[in-house]
Amino acid sequence: MTARIVERGEELRRIGAALGAAALGSGTLVVVEGPAGIGKSRLLAEACALAEQDGFQLLRARGGALERDLAYGAVRQLLERPLAALDPAARADVLGGAAALAAPALGPPALADPARDVPAPDQPAPGGPALGGPALGGPALGGPAPDQPALAAPALGEPAGSTPGPASPPDRRFGVEHGLFWCVANLAERGPLLLTVDDAHWVDGPSLRFVHYLARRVLDLPVALLVALRGDERGAEPTLAAELTVEPDAVVLRPQPLTADGVAAVLGERMASPVAAEFAASCHAAVRGNPFLLSELGGALVADGVRPTAEAAGRVRRVRPHTLARAILLRLARLPAGATELATAVAVLGDAATPALARDLARLDEPTAAAALDRLAAAQILSPALPLDFVHPIVREVVDGELGPAARADWHARAAALALAHGGPIEHAAPHLLWTTPAGDATTTRALRRAARGALDRGAPDIATRYLERALAEPPPADERAATLLELGGAGFLAGEPITAVKAHAREAVSLIDEPATRVGAWLLLSRLTAMDQSVPGAVAVLEEALADLGGAPGVDPEQLAALENELCGHGQTHPQTLARAVARMDERAPPAGRTPAERLALCNLASRSCFTGRSAALTGELALRALAGGKLATDLGPDSNSLHQVAFALAAADHADATLTLLDGVLAESRARGSVFGVAGALGTRSIVRYLIGALPEAEADGHQALAVPGVPPFVVPAISGFLALALVERGALDEADAVLTAGGCGPRLPEVLHMHFAFWARSRVRAAQGRPADALDDLAELRRRCERVELRNAAIPWRADAALLHARVGDDDAAARLAGEYDELARAWGTPRTLGIAARTRGLLAEREQGLVLLREAVALHESSPARLEHARSLLELGAALRREGLRAEAIEQLNRAAEVATQCGATVLAARAREELGIAGAVGRQHAFSGVEALTPSELRIARMAADGLTNRAIAETLFVTAKTVENHLGRTYAKLGIRSRTALADALGSDAAP
Structure with a gap:
C-alpha cells in the first residue's frame, strides 16, 4: 500500500475533528462503512498515527472470522495490553469500583471443575437447568413481563438456597458492560483515548454490545x-454491527472508490x-477504484516489468477483480514447500x-516453517512482523476459501x-470445534459444554448457546443428553433465543431424566419458559403437571x-385464570414457621395474598417480617x-417504611455489586x-427515572415503575411527561392482566384528572376496578376508590360518590393503617356537610400525623x-394552610x-412564594447528586452508583452550585441544611 493516502481528505478531516473534540473532553463515535478493500483499515491506521502524535492512548481491536465465537475477544484485544502496561497501583485504580464488574470479560472464566464435566446418568450438569430460585415466591409488584409471570428475574439471579437441583448461572451481561465502561472511563482520566475496532462485522456479539x-x-x-x-458483510452479529451507523450523533464515513486521477x-x-x-x-476499470485491489494490481505490474504507458493499457483491460484475488493464490503456489500449508x-x-x-x-519442521514464514512475508501474504497476520483480511479470505468443507473440518479439529x-484455555479450542464434523465424540461435547459454562461466566450467553447447540x-x-438440553435451555433463555425452541429443549430433558429428584430443576425451567411463551396459566399448568409427576415419588x-x-x-395468584387454584393450595396450609427457605417463600406468598386482598396490615406486616427472617430470605x-x-x-403498604427502605437499600447495594439488571432496576x-x-x-421520581434508564431493564417491570413515576410527576405538575411515561410503559387496553400491572391505570386516571378530563379518568378507574375484581385486589393502600368517589362528585354523581367512599372506608378499616384510615376520613369529609366535614377532616389530619405518609x-x-x-x-385556616404548604414543600x-x-392568599395571609433558587429549585436528580456529594462521595463514585457518567455528575453539580449560591462542594452540606433523603 502506498505510503501516501489518496482522496481521503474529508474523511481525515472528520476523524481529526473527532480527535480534537476528545482532547477537549467530548467523545465521538465515528463509523467507517464500506466494502472490502476500500481503505477502512488505512483510515483507522491514519487516525492512530494522528492520535499518537497528540498524546492519545491507543486501544485497538480487530474482528476475525474465528474470533466472533470467542466471548469478549475484541474487548480483550482493546484492554488487556493497556492494563498490563500499568503499574500495580494504577491498574488497581483503573479496575476499582464499578470497573471491577468487568473482571469476567477480562480475566479467565471461572470454569467448572473438569470433574464436573461428566454428570452421573440422568443428573443435570451444574450450571444447567432451572433458572434459579429467585422467583419461587412469586412475582412482585414489578413482576413479570406482559402477560407473563416472574420468569426473567429468576433467570437473571443467583441460585437460591432452596432451589432444587442445579441452578443456572446469573446473567452477567449488564454488570460486565457497566464494568467495562468504567474501565474505559478510568483509563480516559489518565489522558484522552482513541479506541479503534476494525472489521466490526466479525466482532463477537458480547464485544459489539x-x-x-x-x-x-x-x-x-x-x-x-x-x-x-x-x-x-454477514458476520456473527451483522445487524448489531450495522446498527452502529444509526446510533444518535454517530459520524458515518463511507469512503468512495478512487477516481481515475486517484x-x-x-x-x-x-x-x-x-x-x-x-x-x-484501464487500471481504474480493472479494480473499480478499490484501493486494495489496486495495490495487488500494482504489485503484479511491477513484478511483470510493465510500464504505465498508453501502449500498455491494453494489457490491463482484461483484468477483473476476481482475477486479482486468484492472483494471490498463484503467488502463494509459486512459493517453496510448506508455504501454502503455513x-x-x-x-x-x-x-x-x-x-x-x-x-x-x-x-x-522448524527450519521449513521459518523459511516459509520469511517467503510469505516477502510475497506480501503475511505481515512482516509478529503477531502472525495476513497483510489484509481479503488475503486471509482467499486462502481460507480454498478449503472445502471436509478439509476445513479436519484443519479445525486438529x-x-x-x-x-x-x-491453553478451553475457549481457544471451542471456536474450532464449531467447525468440525459431528461424530458422536463424547470428548467434543464435554469440551463444548465446559466452554459454554466459561462463556456464561463471562456474561456471553449467546456464545454459550452456540457452543451447546453444537454439542x-x-x-x-x-x-448426558438431558444435561446438555437443560444447559442449552438456560443459556438460550438468557441469550433471548426463541422461547418455543428453548422450551422444547426443557420438555425433552424432562422426558429423559429417570430419577424423580433430579427432574425438579427441569420442571422449574420448563415452567418459566412456558410462562414466557404462554403466560401465567401455561406456567401454572406445567407446575401442576410437575407436582403430579413428582408427588409421592421416591x-x-x-x-x-x-x-x-x-x-x-x-x-x-397474579392471574384471574389461575387465582382460584393457587389460593386453594395456599388455604390448605397453615402459615409455616419460616425455618427453611421453602417455608420463608411460602410466607412471602401468604404476605402477598394478605396484602393484595387487604385483609389486615398487621397480619401482612407480621407475615412479611417472618418471611424476611432477619435477612435469611435475602x-x-x-x-x-x-x-x-x-x-x-407488602411492608410498605403496611406502613413499615423504615424496614422496607433498609431492605431495598441492601438489595440495591448487592445488585450493583453483582451487576444485575433485574436487581438494580427492581430495587430502584x-x-x-x-x-x-x-x-x-x-x-x-429520581429512583423511577433511574430504574427505567438502567440499560437492559426487564420489560416486565416497566409498567409498575412507570405508573408510580407518573404519580410523582403529577404532584410536580409535569403532566405531559407523566403521560409520556405511561404511554412508553404500555398502559392501555392491551396491558396484560397480571396483577402488578393494574396500578398503571390508577396512575393514568390521576394524570387525566389533573388534565381536566374527569370522564376519561373515570374510564381508567372502571377498567382498574374490573381488573382488580378478577384477581381479588382490594388493598386500600392504593386508594383508587377514594379518587373515584371524588371524581364522581366532581361530575355531579353524588350517589356513586357516596357509594365508593363507603366502599373505601370499609376497606381502609379492614387494612387498618393510619394512612388509609386518614384517606378514608378525608374523602368522606370532602363529601359531607359542613360541620360533619370538618370533624372528618380533623380526624384525617390526626391520623396522618401518626403515619409515615407525609404527602397524605x-x-x-x-x-x-x-x-x-x-x-x-x-x-385556624391560616395555621393549617401554612402547615400544608410547609409539608407539601418538604415532600x-x-x-x-x-x-x-393560593388558599392562604384567599384567606388574606401572605403565603411563601415559589423559590427560584435554593434547595426547592433543585430537580430530583440534582438534589440526589448534591446529597451524595455532600456525604463525601466523589464524582466518579456518584456516577458509578447512578449509572451515569462523571461528566453528567459534574454538570448537575454545576447547576446545583448556581441555584444554591455556592462555589464548591465543601459548602454543599450547609447549603442543603437539614434536608435529608428518607
Whole structure:
C-alpha cells in the first residue's frame, strides 16, 4: 500500500475533528462503512498515527472470522495490553469500583471443575437447568413481563438456597458492560483515548454490545471511538454491527472508490513513473477504484516489468477483480514447500496464531516453517512482523476459501486438539470445534459444554448457546443428553433465543431424566419458559403437571416439592385464570414457621395474598417480617428475587417504611455489586414506589427515572415503575411527561392482566384528572376496578376508590360518590393503617356537610400525623385549611394552610404547595412564594447528586452508583452550585441544611 493516502481528505478531516473534540473532553463515535478493500483499515491506521502524535492512548481491536465465537475477544484485544502496561497501583485504580464488574470479560472464566464435566446418568450438569430460585415466591409488584409471570428475574439471579437441583448461572451481561465502561472511563482520566475496532462485522456479539454501550455514553468522555465495518458483510452479529451507523450523533464515513486521477497518483508512486491517462483509466476499470485491489494490481505490474504507458493499457483491460484475488493464490503456489500449508494454518488459527502453533498445525519442521514464514512475508501474504497476520483480511479470505468443507473440518479439529494439548484455555479450542464434523465424540461435547459454562461466566450467553447447540448436534452420550438440553435451555433463555425452541429443549430433558429428584430443576425451567411463551396459566399448568409427576415419588425431598408448590402459588395468584387454584393450595396450609427457605417463600406468598386482598396490615406486616427472617430470605434468594420486592411492597403498604427502605437499600447495594439488571432496576423501582407512598417525591421520581434508564431493564417491570413515576410527576405538575411515561410503559387496553400491572391505570386516571378530563379518568378507574375484581385486589393502600368517589362528585354523581367512599372506608378499616384510615376520613369529609366535614377532616389530619405518609398529611392539612377558610375560621385556616404548604414543600409536591399558597392568599395571609433558587429549585436528580456529594462521595463514585457518567455528575453539580449560591462542594452540606433523603 502506498505510503501516501489518496482522496481521503474529508474523511481525515472528520476523524481529526473527532480527535480534537476528545482532547477537549467530548467523545465521538465515528463509523467507517464500506466494502472490502476500500481503505477502512488505512483510515483507522491514519487516525492512530494522528492520535499518537497528540498524546492519545491507543486501544485497538480487530474482528476475525474465528474470533466472533470467542466471548469478549475484541474487548480483550482493546484492554488487556493497556492494563498490563500499568503499574500495580494504577491498574488497581483503573479496575476499582464499578470497573471491577468487568473482571469476567477480562480475566479467565471461572470454569467448572473438569470433574464436573461428566454428570452421573440422568443428573443435570451444574450450571444447567432451572433458572434459579429467585422467583419461587412469586412475582412482585414489578413482576413479570406482559402477560407473563416472574420468569426473567429468576433467570437473571443467583441460585437460591432452596432451589432444587442445579441452578443456572446469573446473567452477567449488564454488570460486565457497566464494568467495562468504567474501565474505559478510568483509563480516559489518565489522558484522552482513541479506541479503534476494525472489521466490526466479525466482532463477537458480547464485544459489539459493549461497543454500543460505550457509544451511547462516549459524548461525556475524552474518547474517540472509531469503528470500521463492511456494510454488506454477514458476520456473527451483522445487524448489531450495522446498527452502529444509526446510533444518535454517530459520524458515518463511507469512503468512495478512487477516481481515475486517484488511481494514477497511487500507481505513480508505486511504479516510480508518470502514469499515462489511458493506463490509469484501464487500471481504474480493472479494480473499480478499490484501493486494495489496486495495490495487488500494482504489485503484479511491477513484478511483470510493465510500464504505465498508453501502449500498455491494453494489457490491463482484461483484468477483473476476481482475477486479482486468484492472483494471490498463484503467488502463494509459486512459493517453496510448506508455504501454502503455513498460510492455511494461520488462516485457521486466526488471532491465536503463533509461529510454533502454526508450524505444528501445518505439520512442518522448524527450519521449513521459518523459511516459509520469511517467503510469505516477502510475497506480501503475511505481515512482516509478529503477531502472525495476513497483510489484509481479503488475503486471509482467499486462502481460507480454498478449503472445502471436509478439509476445513479436519484443519479445525486438529487446531482444537493442539489448543488443548498446548494447555491453553478451553475457549481457544471451542471456536474450532464449531467447525468440525459431528461424530458422536463424547470428548467434543464435554469440551463444548465446559466452554459454554466459561462463556456464561463471562456474561456471553449467546456464545454459550452456540457452543451447546453444537454439542447437542455431536450428539452427546445418551446419559448426558438431558444435561446438555437443560444447559442449552438456560443459556438460550438468557441469550433471548426463541422461547418455543428453548422450551422444547426443557420438555425433552424432562422426558429423559429417570430419577424423580433430579427432574425438579427441569420442571422449574420448563415452567418459566412456558410462562414466557404462554403466560401465567401455561406456567401454572406445567407446575401442576410437575407436582403430579413428582408427588409421592421416591427420593424427592419435601423441600423440593415445596419449592414447586410455592412457585405455582406465587405465579397463580397474579392471574384471574389461575387465582382460584393457587389460593386453594395456599388455604390448605397453615402459615409455616419460616425455618427453611421453602417455608420463608411460602410466607412471602401468604404476605402477598394478605396484602393484595387487604385483609389486615398487621397480619401482612407480621407475615412479611417472618418471611424476611432477619435477612435469611435475602440470603436464600439473592438480590434479584421478585419475592424480595413482593415483601417490600407488602411492608410498605403496611406502613413499615423504615424496614422496607433498609431492605431495598441492601438489595440495591448487592445488585450493583453483582451487576444485575433485574436487581438494580427492581430495587430502584420498588424503592420509588415506597418513597411515593411515604411522600418523598423527589427521591421517588429520581429512583423511577433511574430504574427505567438502567440499560437492559426487564420489560416486565416497566409498567409498575412507570405508573408510580407518573404519580410523582403529577404532584410536580409535569403532566405531559407523566403521560409520556405511561404511554412508553404500555398502559392501555392491551396491558396484560397480571396483577402488578393494574396500578398503571390508577396512575393514568390521576394524570387525566389533573388534565381536566374527569370522564376519561373515570374510564381508567372502571377498567382498574374490573381488573382488580378478577384477581381479588382490594388493598386500600392504593386508594383508587377514594379518587373515584371524588371524581364522581366532581361530575355531579353524588350517589356513586357516596357509594365508593363507603366502599373505601370499609376497606381502609379492614387494612387498618393510619394512612388509609386518614384517606378514608378525608374523602368522606370532602363529601359531607359542613360541620360533619370538618370533624372528618380533623380526624384525617390526626391520623396522618401518626403515619409515615407525609404527602397524605399535606393533602389533609390543605383540605382542612380550605374548609376552615370557607367556614370563616380564618386564624385556624391560616395555621393549617401554612402547615400544608410547609409539608407539601418538604415532600416536593409543588402543585399541592402552590394550591396551599393560593388558599392562604384567599384567606388574606401572605403565603411563601415559589423559590427560584435554593434547595426547592433543585430537580430530583440534582438534589440526589448534591446529597451524595455532600456525604463525601466523589464524582466518579456518584456516577458509578447512578449509572451515569462523571461528566453528567459534574454538570448537575454545576447547576446545583448556581441555584444554591455556592462555589464548591465543601459548602454543599450547609447549603442543603437539614434536608435529608428518607
